[in-house]
Amino acid sequence: MEHTEHLEHTESPADIKKQIWRTFWILSFLTVIDIVLYFALLSYHSMWKNTLFILLGVVKAFYIVAVFMHMKFERKALAGIIILPFMLVLVLIWLVLIEGGYTFDLR
Amino acid sequence: MILKNLLNKTFFAAVLFMFSLNVFALTSNKATTLVAKPSFELKSLMTEIRMDLQNPTQLITAQVSPMSAGVDATSTSGINWLLIIVAILLVAVIGVVFDILEKTAKIQGKTLLNWSKINSILLILFLVLGLIATVWEFYAHGKLTLFEQGSASEHGAIYDNMFMITLALTGVVFVITQVLLFWYSAKYKHNPNRKALYYPDNHKLEYIWTIVPAIVLTVLVVRGLITWNKIMYQKDEKAINVEIFGYQFGWNVRYAGTDNKLGFHDFRTVGVINPLGVDTTDEKAFDDVVTNELHLPVGVPVHFHFRAKDVIHGAYFPHFRAQMNVVPGLPTQLEFIPTVTTADMRAKLNQPTFDYALLCNKICGSAHYRMKMKIVIESQAEYEKWMKEQPALVNKAAAPKVEEVATPTADSKKKDKKEVALN
Amino acid sequence: MSNTHDNHEAVGHHDEHAHHEENFVSKYIFSMDHKMIAKQFLITGIIMGTIGMLMSLVFRLQLAYPDTKFAFFESILGHWGKDGKLDPNFYLALITIHGTIMVFYVLTAGLSGTFSNLLIPLQVGARDMASPFMNMLSYWFFFISSIVLLCSLFVEGGPASAGWTVYPPLSALPKAIPGSGAGMTLWLVAMVLFIVSALLGGINYITTVLNMRTKGMKMTRMPLTIWAFLITAVLGLLSFPVLLGGSLLLVFDRSFGTSFYLNEIVAELAGGIERTGGSPVLFQHLFWFLGHPEVYIILLPALGITSEVIATNSRKPIFGYRAMIISILAIAFLSFIVWGHHMFMTGMNPFLGSVFMLGTLIIAVPSAVKTFNYLATLWKGNIKLTPAMLFAIGLVSFFISGGLTGIYLGNAALDINLHDTYFVVAHFHLVMGSAAIFGMMSGIYHWYPKMFGTMMSKSLGYIHFWLTFISAYCVFFPMHFMGLAGVPRRYYANTAYDQFNVFIDMNQFITIAAILGGIAQLVFLFNFFYSIRNGKRSPKNPWDSNTLEWTAPVEHLHGNWPGEIPHVYRWPYDYSKPGEESDFIPQNIPDESQNGDPMVEPKAPAVPHHTEAPPMQSQVKEVVMFSGLRRLFGFAG
Amino acid sequence: MANTTTLEAEKKITWGGGKSPFTVSYGKLMMWIFLLSDAFSFSSLLVTYGFIRFTFPASGANEIVKPLSHTAENFVEAMREAHLFSPEHWPLPELVFNHFPFLHGLHLPLFFVSLMTFVLIFSSVTMVLAVEAGHRNAKKEVAFYMLLTIFGGLAFLGCQAWEWTQFITEGASLHGNPFGPTAFAALFFIVTGFHGFHVFSGVVLNFIIYVNVLDGTYERRGHYEMVEKVGLYWHFVDLVWVFVFTFFYLI
Known part of the structure; x- marks a missing residue:
């Protein structure tokens, strides 16, 4: 059993609760940042702005999956089999968006 | 116990056989009136089935001409049903008989057929006959393929070259692997006195047969990419602009006219008067020419713009090694240079009636299979002469002015698009 | 059967899993026993397959004799066969439903559903699936889906007729073709139900393989069948939801006036609402994101079955076990990034064409590795030519023939002239039609004794094999030449040209x-149904096979093994091991060096090397390659 | 994890041996795998959104409409006249989603959807607290937090219903859209509708679990793993919302 140490860690309920609330504040803060950025960059259209929003979304997703869904404390292998296949979606997104741009050019 | 079982089965087989005979009797009773072949023998049934398969025209036309036979159509079709039932029953009989024979043989302590030997012989036979048939097929039908007929466009030569390389490579692999497969299967057939070689892996071999295909495929990929890019990104400033308009079930061609610019169009205005929905107020459209035949001058690049009215069609130019789907709401494009005139092709193929055709190659409805348009490749002079005979669009359309005003200005639409990038 | 009840204690995975009496309904209809569900899948699959095949014969008659009138068409098809002539619209309906039935109902559910259900618990050493209830639901969703699809044959306007790929706008505009009315709606309903069934099944298969293996059944000791089923389930699980999304949008386009897939369609064609803003190509992307993995969902189980059958009947270990697993994984991964090779000519960005072409041709490498490994397994074997083995050999032959033509079609440049011609028809009927059907047949002949406890007649099996093999090649091989001559597929008749x-x-x-x-x-049908009752009673291990399912008793128990589940001490391919008397050593036989602990590797390595010592370097490489895989799945060596 | 031992014990009975590679029960693994697969169905919808979005140019003007600075009556018409809303351009989300209940007539861009996001995140927190309480076998706490989660879910659904109503009364439908391309409204309804459907089924599941908790089912079973499994689903719904929010409202 390679990753036993992850599983055997027994935090006290108070610790866990603290961690949950901390995550909540992080998520809320990130959402606020989203909104603030949105208005700050309102007249500014670029790839970078969108990338920023997506990155913030990914960070939020990370906290939800890692803490709320307890993925951080599961075995790495489980995380691997859930997250790696999902990467295939990125291929779909990437290629279909290229296609969308091409359609735009054609029309 | 076993004997009882056998007896039961024999009885079962007998009953089945009697039953099938009865059914067949029924069949042939009716068949006699039609085919006039009264027969209760198995053999004649087989010939009848064979006849049915090989020469259905004869048999079936005889069946469906009820006037002459004096029997209504429904009863004739009943015969086919019964034939099917007879076939099923016969299979059942053969199956049961086989079963019984095997069991009897087993009781007597011998095997009915040495299947191992038969199968290994059959495997080799199949291999040899199969390879012969493949070669024969190339000989017999190879000449009907487009590759034998030669391409009629400039990039067709690169295409055919690519095809031949692939054919040679895959052909070699095909023969080697199939020969090994059947040969090994037959050669190493079971022998209780022999033990198979315990040979679970050999890394050297595995690397070889991973890397060699990888290299071969790299060659194919690189060549393929070059060919693909060459064909798809053909772009010539001097190319004639031609619009192909597909609808259920036919094609229209719109030539750009003397200015070589296609006028704007709007799908909302497609109708009886204006089948292509061309914006007749657009001055670029004034000299456009709409026809039902595609005439192209030889040796001149043609840039096709595809447009569909209703569903996806596929514009397939087999002899020009060109194809592109015609998608409603998605203006697809393609460019190629025709190199062989219709007359030359006719001479080459020795078919005086031959015509190039544009086919629909994407399922589009009931008349999909005959949605075609004649393509004529001719000399520049002939082309120009033909073009002069075609009336320009605006005279032809003569659409009322009111409608023209109603069409939204596609011009401004285009401009907007170009200016504003996606954020 | 008395010990069934005793075993219930050990079977119940759920606390809710009540002790219930087995009556007819719970035993044969709403059964939760994976073996019974497998049989249900198989028999439904066979019935659907027969229907699909009969359909193909009807349209084959039309293609061969376009000018002939067949009187019986009218009697069986009614107004679609008026005067003995097949209606062109119904011709399209037939090819659509034939494709749908064969791809989804026979080769996905009938093949993978049957054998995943039968073999996963038996071969990994589990009492049943992780969730028997979900397993049952999976079958019943599939069953309802089949019924819905068959019902669509009888609705006004006929069944869906836009091809099994149902490209909009043809499938989205009821006015475009009669089959796009109620028939298409039912098709979509059937497909959604089917996807639900596939997901329920897939989740179960994966969980069972990952979580329910018996002691000693490491991932590296699993038979290749299980590897294939596992990866198949993963493929289905990841790709079917995308089709679910795609179908949902199509339903909205058809029924609620949206235009996700429609652009520049005038109101009168589209139910009174002008449609702009979508793109038909989008649907094709979503469809083929499922559609291409679907090809491997069909093919991989067949290849897994073949691996098992060839090794067993050659009396030889499968050559390159690890290479086989890596090939399966590679094929599975690549299958997700190549869907666009079905769309080279559909107006897709030519740049994407290059990307997809690259990925597609790379798939040929693992496929080639698999083929060569099969050949190497046959080499110097001691081959028992059972019907199952013959079908497996047939599969390899089809896999080679069809696979090689794939190199033409995967090449975007060559696809320009071959796209949607009979070359494509020939290609996929060889590689995923015939090959997968042969895999299924091979599996049926091989595991029939396990399913029904009786043996099928060998002689009839041979007759069946040779007739089918010859006819399949005769049907599909010549089609290549039609394709090369440019004959488009889905043509009702070629008389116009x-x-x-x-x-x-x-x-x-x-x-x-x-x-x-x-x-x-x-x-085959006769042999199959006749042998259920009248076949010779099967011995426990009729093929002298190593895998665990043959250690279970011939009579079916709910719980598979009467006593303790056998432990696994070795890999499944110890055939003809040197120094051993028997030419097979089942997986549950311990090695002396293991001291009865299944977790210990036998002294002779689990995958022993052949007589010559392998070069040091390759051993190192193998360790590097494979330990990565092991780490991924988290099982310590 | 507190329930590891119970799991081990359960495994001993149900399953002859071997080991679970992930040390999670098969039920949890199933839920994870289901979520993976469901993520793909959401992705297909979001990919559709991305594709269609890419085929349209963005809103032509970069004019900023200041918050609170408009009187509502003819806002949409005004925007159309200013060419901020046109069928050819993808509209700016803040001009579309600018309403807040009871604050009629004020331009409050994206405020309401931010509120919805908070509601969902908060219900996720209560859910995870319920799971945590389940580890301690604290029945009362589990029940309390489950109830809060259910309320959170219902609140979210209520918000969504209000937003839909607002959107529809302004003239949006599956095949019509006063703000821009019809696809904008259709995609909005499909994606948020599909998400809302998930929230709804999550609420139903939560309710069933809540009843079971009150009933003492899990107390008798000795562990609250069911709560964990449903919790995974609930967080997944939250996770999806993060991306719906990002792609639909921000980008």
Whole structure:
């Protein structure tokens, strides 16, 4: 059993609760940042702005999956089999968006 | 116990056989009136089935001409049903008989057929006959393929070259692997006195047969990419602009006219008067020419713009090694240079009636299979002469002015698009 | 059967899993026993397959004799066969439903559903699936889906007829083709139900393989069948939801006036609402994101079955076990990034064409590795030519033939002229039609004793094999030449084109061969159903096979093994091991060096090397390659 | 994890041996795998959104409409006249989603959807607290937090219903859209509708679990793993919302 140490860690309920609330504040803060950025960059259209929003979304997703869904404390292998296949979606997104741009050019 | 079982089965087989005979009797009773072949023998049934398969025209036309036979159509079709039932029953009989024979043989302590030997012989036979048939097929039908007929466009030569390389490579692999497969299967057939070689892996071999295909495929990929890019990104400033308009079930061609610019169009205005929905107020459209035949001058690049009215069609130019789907709401494009005139092709193929055709190659409805348009490749002079005979669009359309005003200005639409990038 | 009840204690995975009496309904209909569910899948699959095949014969007759009138068409097809002529619309409906039935209902559910259900618990050493209830639901969703699809044959306007790929706008506009009315709606309903079934099944298969293996059944000791089923389930699980999304949007386009897939469609064609803003190509992307993995969902189980059958009947370990696993994984991964090779000519960005072409041709490498490994397994074997083995050999032959033509079609440049011609039809019927059907047949002949406790007649099996094998090649091989001559697929008749009409003799030949193939299936059907009751009683391990399912008793128990589940001490391919008396050593036989602990590797390595010492370097490489895989799945060596 | 031992014990009975590679029960693994697969169905919808979005140019003007600075009556018409809303351009989300209940007539861009996001995140927190309480076998706490989660879910659904109503009364439908391309409204309804459907089924599941908790089912079973499994689903719904929010409202 390679990753036993992850599983055997027994935090006290108070610790866990603290961690949950901390995550909540992080998520809320990130959402606020989203909104603030949105208005700050309102007249500014670029790839970078969108990338920023997506990155913030990914960070939020990370906290939800890692803490709320307890993925951080599961075995790495489980995380691997859930997250790696999902990467295939990125291929779909990437290629279909290229296609969308091409359609735009054609029309 | 076993004997009882056998007896039961024999009885079962007998009953089945009697039953099938009865059914067949029924069949042939009716068949006699039609085919006039009264027969209760198995053999004649087989010939009848064979006849049915090989020469259905004869048999079936005889069946469906009820006037002459004096029997209504429904009863004739009943015969086919019964034939099917007879076939099923016969299979059942053969199956049961086989079963019984095997069991009897087993009781007597011998095997009915040495299947191992038969199968290994059959495997080799199949291999040899199969390879012969493949070669024969190339000989017999190879000449009907487009590759034998030669391409009629400039990039067709690169295409055919690519095809031949692939054919040679895959052909070699095909023969080697199939020969090994059947040969090994037959050669190493079971022998209780022999033990198979315990040979679970050999890394050297595995690397070889991973890397060699990888290299071969790299060659194919690189060549393929070059060919693909060459064909798809053909772009010539001097190319004639031609619009192909597909609808259920036919094609229209719109030539750009003397200015070589296609006028704007709007799908909302497609109708009886204006089948292509061309914006007749657009001055670029004034000299456009709409026809039902595609005439192209030889040796001149043609840039096709595809447009569909209703569903996806596929514009397939087999002899020009060109194809592109015609998608409603998605203006697809393609460019190629025709190199062989219709007359030359006719001479080459020795078919005086031959015509190039544009086919629909994407399922589009009931008349999909005959949605075609004649393509004529001719000399520049002939082309120009033909073009002069075609009336320009605006005279032809003569659409009322009111409608023209109603069409939204596609011009401004285009401009907007170009200016504003996606954020 | 008395010990069934005792075992219930050990079977119940759920606390809710009540002790219930087995009555007819719970045993044969709403059964939660994976073996019974497998049989249900198989028999439904066979029935659907028969229907699909009969449909193909009807349209083959039309293609071969376009000018002939068949009186019986009118009696069986009614107004679609008026005056003995097949209606062109119904022709399209037939090819659509034939494709749908064969791809989804026979080769996905009938093949993978049957054998995943039967073999996963038996071969990994589990009492049943992780969730027997979900397993049952999976079958019943599939069953309802089949019924819905068959019902669509009888609705006004006929069943869906836009091809099995149902590209909009043809499938989205009821006015475009009669079949796009109620028939198409039912098709979509059936497909959604089917996807639900596939997901329920897939989740179960994966969980069972990952979580329910018996002691000692490491991932590296699993038979290749299980590897194939596992990866198949993963493929299905990841790709079917995308089709679910795609179908949902199509439903909205059809029924609620949206235009996700429609652009520049005038109101009168589209139910009174002008449609702009979508793109038909989008649907094709979503469809083929499922559609391409679907090809491997069909093929991988067949290849897994073949691996098992070839190794067992050659009395030899499968050559390159690890290479086989890596190939399966590679094929599975690549299958997700190549969907666009079905769309080179659909107006897709040519740049994407390059990307997809690259990925597609790379798939040929693991496929080639698999083929060569099969050949190496046969080499110097001691081959028992059982019907199952013959079908497996047939599969390899088809896999080679069809796989090689894939190199043409995967090449975007060559696809320009081959796209949607008979070359494509020939290609996929060889590689995923015939090959997968042969894999299924191979599996049926091989595991029939396990399913029904009786043996099928060998002689009939041989007759069935040879007739089918010959007819399949006769049907599909000549089609390549039609494709090379540019004959488009899905044509009702070629009479409108002189240069295509010359193939009329070939079409007739193909049709006759197809009818022969159909008759050959009668032999199979008879053998199958007759042997259930009348077949010879099967011994416990009829093929002298190593895998765990043959250690279970012939009579079916709910719980598979009467006592403790056997432990696994070795890999499944210890055939003809040197120094051993028997030419097979089942997985549950311990090695002396293991001291009875299944977790210990036998002294002789689990995958022993052949007589010559392998070069040091390659050993190191193998360790590097494979330990990565092991780490991924988290099982310590 | 507190329930590891119970799991081990359960495994001993149900399953002859071997080991679970992930040390999670098969039920949890199933839920994870289901979520993976469901993520793909959401992705297909979001990919559709991305594709269609890419085929349209963005809103032509970069004019900023200041918050609170408009009187509502003819806002949409005004925007159309200013060419901020046109069928050819993808509209700016802040001009579309600018309403807040009871604050009629004020331009409050994206405020309401931010509120919805908070509601969902908060219900996720209560859910995870319920799971945590389940580890301690604290029945009362589990029940309390489950109830809060259910309320959170219902609140979210209520918000969504209000937003839909607002959107529809302004003239949006599956095949019509006063703000821009019809696809904008259709995609909005499909994606948020599909998400809302998930929230709804999550609420139903939560309710069933809540009843079971009150009933003492899990107390008798000795562990609250069911709560964990449903919790995974609930967080997944939250996770999806993060991306719906990002792609639909921000980008």
